[in-house]
Amino acid sequence: MDTDILKKRISFAGKLTKFFYNYFNSKLDLKKLQETYKADKGRITRLDLTDINVSIHFRLKNGKFEILKNVNKPDNIILAPSDMYFSLFEKEHDAIIQEMMTRWRFGEISFFGETAMADFKLFIKAIKDLKDSLPKIKQEAVLQSA
């Protein structure tokens, strides 16, 4: 990948993560989400954006979406291309589900961990439940907000 494009993508990944951090913590009832899905263990997920070599660690804990640094052993690992991370939330909830399932079937995203397949299924259910609360964002909006 061209160095300038790589730098821009890495920069955008950071801005998008910051956007998600602000949006999830201000607009979503994460406490209710945690209760609904019994996601109360504070389990840590590492998202590896494989094409730009960026890793993001996050978790839901005490009703907050947290971004973490210096995590040695995440509970789950997701391997995904950055374009999916960038574009996923431009879509309606059913299109998000379809894209994630399709990319998983075709090996473009992968999930690893003790309960990764069960967690992926729960994530899909959560997207269904959150259908009206999910951000439908354009990349320009993320850049402007950052």
Place this chain on the structure above:
Amino acid sequence: MAKSIMCLSSKGGVGKTLVGVNLALALAKTHRVALIDLDIDSSNVGGLLGLEGDIDIDLEKRKMIPRDYMVGENAMKVFAMSLYLQKADQGITMPDSQRRQFIREAILNTEYGELEFKIFDMPGGTSVEFLSLATYIPDCSAIIVTQPNQSEDVNRTVDVCNHYKIKILGIVENMSGSWMHGAPVMCQHCNEEFAPFGKNTVPEKYPNIPFFGRIPLCEEIFETHPPTIPNEFGVLENILKAVQ
């Protein structure tokens, strides 16, 4: 501890699912059974049983919950990729690492409850799905399903089982001869049974492996849902004797 049995062949399209589904259904009449479809790319078990819908999740245990298929009053547990996807006709080109993850959770992170038998329907071939199963359940045994005159494929399957110390319970020869209206289909010219693929080629080549019998080409098998191997062939009876 549940007995684990895989229906195996190094070749696809020989009837592993037919044998696996019939064995699981026969056992489920009197035992606690799970039928686990590890044929990730061509997951047919859910469709053959007429199961639709979604795998659920136990939120407390973070485990997948298989679907129930009622056999008399017994609920046979069924797990398959088609049930995870909710659709049976979607293509899959998954890397081996993700196949291993899926199989690991199908075996170790699915809430089957107390079982007496786990029957695994395997894909054609003996690579990642077989390796994963042999890793997670090393005492799993195998029923080899083949067609007549496929000795190279049987040799390969036997070789793999021997290498991984998988006990071979026996061999089934499917599509062996032909059958219609309760009798063999006879050739009008030579008065021999019509056998486009051959018949009974297994026993003499593998005298040290139990032969469970042959299943002829037979329309009646597919006249029922799920497809049923007629009792008169004696195959299921022989397998049941060996596994119980």
